[in-house]
Amino acid sequence: MARKICVLVLSTLFATSLYSQKTLQLEECRQMAIAHNKSIQIAQENVKVAQQYKQAAFTQFFPNFSANAAYTWNQKNVSLLAEDAYLPVYSLNANGTPNYGASWNNSWTVVNGTPVPLDANGKPFNPSTSPDKIEWKNKALLPKEAMEFDMKNVFVGTIGFTQPIFMGGKIKALYDIAKYGEHLASAQQENKMTELLQEVDEDYWRVVSLESKVALAKEYKGLIAKMDSDIRTMVDEGVATKADALKVRVKLNEADVALTKAEDGLNLSRMALNQVCGMPLDEQYRLADQSLDTKAVEPQLIPIDQALANRPEIKALTQMQSIAKANQKAMFSRFLPNIALTGNYLVSNPNSFNGFETKFGGMFTVGVVANIPLFHFGDKLHTLNAAKSQYRIATLQLQEAKEKMELQIKQSSYKTAESIKKQTTTQHNIDQAVENLRYATEGFEAGVITSTDLLAAQTAWLSAKSENIDAIIDVKLCNLYLEKSLGTLKAPATNNTIKK
Template identity: 40%
Template sequence: MRPTLPHIHFYRGLKAAVSLALFASSATMHAQMPETGGETVSLDSCRAMAMANNKQLRIQAEQIRAAGYQKKEAFAAYLPQIDFAGGYVYNSNDINILGADQHLPIMNFDGQGYTFDLVTNPATGLPLVVDGKPVPKQVAYLPKSAMSFDMHNVFFGAVTLTQPIFMGGKIVAMNKITGYAEELAKSMHENGAQDIIYAVDAAYWQVVSLNAKKKLAVSYVALLDTLHRNVQAMIDQGVATRSDLLTVDVKLNAANVDLVKVDNGLSLARMALAQVCGLPVNTVFTLEDEDLDEATVSSEIARQYNMEEVYSRRPDLRALELGVDIAGQQKKVAMADMLPKVAVIGAYGFSNPNMFDGFAKRFNGAFSVGATVSIPIWHWGGNYNKYRAAKSEETIMKLRLSDARDMVDLQVSQAAFKAQEACRTYDMTSTNLAKADDNLRTANLAFREGVATTDNVMEAQTAWLKAHSEQIDAMIDVHLCDTYLSKALGTLQYQYQQPK
């Protein structure tokens, strides 16, 4: 099965709508100027306009910036974190440590130790007991108000510093992930730029093709009109019949209809090119290659390529490789949840009222330093299953990368084959073109000498038309296949500066 390319489907679909009778000679292409006015733009200019105005490309540029910010965010996890927390509390009641006034017995030193000084019964000499309790001679009076504190308005705050020491490797893995994510965003941006260039090239060469075919259609109408006048003159001289003139008129009317169709198709193609370039669809400009009559390729087409070099140049494969790297680091993040975590903490806390030097209604605080250790012990296999899921994702990404490389091998082989085929076809059509020109010249000469019929001339004109149209198709096909091959090889050249 012959390989197909997306731009060829689009191009041939429109070609079928225009029909075979719309194509023209390369000589006529030089003789007539494009009907569109305005500024002359080149293919590189169209590419630059498309990349500057494409919204999807601008979105990808913002994604690169966002990935850069996330990379800086991840790096901040290496550094100590300083936080402040504060608050205010209103309490409706004071704090009373004592429920009532207190009388505390006093102890005296008797030379051997401290004993309570109790009231004795004069009759017995024993301690006097009231309600089952001995009665002290002296007591210390502690009023309730002395142990009451005003806690209606409480202000408090703390400044903390946390320095991670070991987080199971999660911080290192997250920094690598964000670094890979930034590179991934750049690769996707580059791949998007190549897709835009390919779309611009397809639209650009479509306009060039239809413009050439419009000129060809005009030339074909002019040939038929000349033949119509010659046949009419022959009828006036009695050497031709009305049937010959009607046959020419049918061809002439059909050619005029086809000219209208190709003119409409060219207008639509110009609108499509303007839209791809990000311009208003009614923008009028002339393409630099509208008078091009020769196909060229950017580089020699090889039969085999060093696929490792191709892999290294392809931004889409680079994106998949980064996806594998990201999946590997995500596996390490999952592993970190099963490892101990150590951090150092320092803090300065303060409050008003404070209890650092009695009860004082003013701000005061103190420093504190410590360390925290967190060791996962048992989570019913949750963390381990999370690790295994991340490992499976890494395997999936590796398989996707391998499959993509196989597809790139096929894509490069098909693109190279199609480019070679396009070049061979172009060479053959160029040869046929010279023969068709000579055949038409011979038929016209024979018709003037009276040794050829009108049908012979129209057959020669049809062959001439077909040869020129095939040559136009082959020329455009060479340019499109060359662009597609460059894209497949990762060597598509364009000027565009990635956002920083």
């Protein structure tokens, strides 16, 4: 009685554990993998980086404001005179014209009817060519200190802007490069997402396949175990030999080894799926597709041009081609002049805007700056030729990728169609193997078929079942690879994906 209660309790606990296991859909595995995968997170951050670079490039269309300040201490002041200066003083006539004659002490004489001044030696001279011989009556003193300026403490500050007017298309080309860089980062993120989805699907269907293989191995072991029990009874009754019993025992051992291998493979595959989904390695769960759907669905094909447009690899190469084209324009812009509008407000202490004052004073300035490149030994020409070659390389890479992907689409479609045919064939083989096993079992029980024939029928049944499982999984994977080649393998909508 106690033994029955113990068995009942264990059965209840086992059933409860099975019931409590969560069931995972394929889409749930994809979402968990996307949320956990570090490469996807890095790709998302790269998109954000590219977006910031694009916004930074857009700001170059606007004026650049800046402020500068400086302080300088000088050991000496600035003096415009080396010594005291004496300035001549002259009188004015009634009409306001200078009266030099009344302001000079020189003696005068008449030469050819014209008054001419005499120097200190009594010789006539021309005051225009020899002003040093003039003897002024009065002179004003200009002391050296009057022309000395306090420059020991100098404060200077400016605030202004520079507005690009024409840069040869350089700013537009750099903005285009940043914009295409953002699109490139998005395409690379999409490509990483597609690769991750393929990895998740492969691990998912591998687990489904091995679960089916484990169930099949258990069923096969049950058949052999029943036959082993029957053959022992027949040996006891003398209608079978020990050799027959040994052959069945060997098959039973082989079935036990095959079951162990299948269970080990299932555990390892489940760990791989747990790792990619970010779950604990030893976590147990049920898969929604654990019971394989034997109905094969024909894939939906789309035009080649549309498939190529869907592929993230083509999107990335297209953006690289656009970046190379924009870089070519940027290199060409180096041949063109650069024109900018500038405006500034300058303040200084001391200042000379109203005499020389040791206080702050300022003024506004507005101007246009132009830079025209003339000659630099072919530097700009070489960089332009290099940019043209880079554009041609990007174009050739894009064309080559399209050709290879078109071949990949054709191959994937053929393999998918072949896998569907194979699944249909293996399903028919199962029907025949089941019927053959039924006849062999009935014949063995009736004593008209040997144990060897029954074992052969059981082995054929196992092989047909196993091949059908492989065929069903192959259809799933071929459809997966076809979706990837057509560019229709998309990530599920989650909060972790970045909106384009």
